[in-house]
Amino acid sequence: RFTDASYAYQGDGRGRSIEEIRTLENFVHPDLKPDLTVLFDVPTEVAAARLSRKLDRFEKESQDFHRRVREGYLRMAKAEPERFYVVDGTQTPEQISAQLREVFAQWK
Numbered sequence: 001r002f003t004d005a006s007y008a009y010q011g012d013g014r015g016r017s018i019e020e021i022r023t024l025e026n027f028v029h030p031d032l033k034p035d036l037t038v039l040f041d042v043p044t045e046v047a048a049a050r051l052s053r054k055l056d057r058f059e060k061e062s063q064d065f066h067r068r069v070r071e072g073y074l075r076m077a078k079a080e081p082e083r084f085y086v087v088d089g090t091q092t093p094e095q096i097s098a099q100l101r102e103v104f105a106q107w108k
Contacts, residue, residue, distance in 0.1 A: 002028070002034055003025045004034075004035075004073065004076055006025070007076065008069045008076070012074060013069040022072055034083065037077075037084045037085070038100070039073055039088050040087050041073075041089055042090060043070075044063050044066040044067050044070060046090055047066065047089075048066075048070070060103060074086070085103055
């Protein structure tokens, strides 16, 4: 998940300053970004319905928190379409696997 998770969870989800996160990112690992980020996009209601285990502290957050996190990830994907590959996570596992095999076969 790399630093994208910090932007989505801490920035969008918790309202931390994007500049603060960017400063930390530039200090810790300047010029280092993943070549490809696969984003499994699932509406918050669907994700919540799928949970069938003991929830961790992030999973216990409100639906509004998760909506903001999702919106943050989607905003990053829109801003960097050459790096993000968005997968509709509501598809069947077989559909997702086939889609990913095709993406990885083309990705170099």
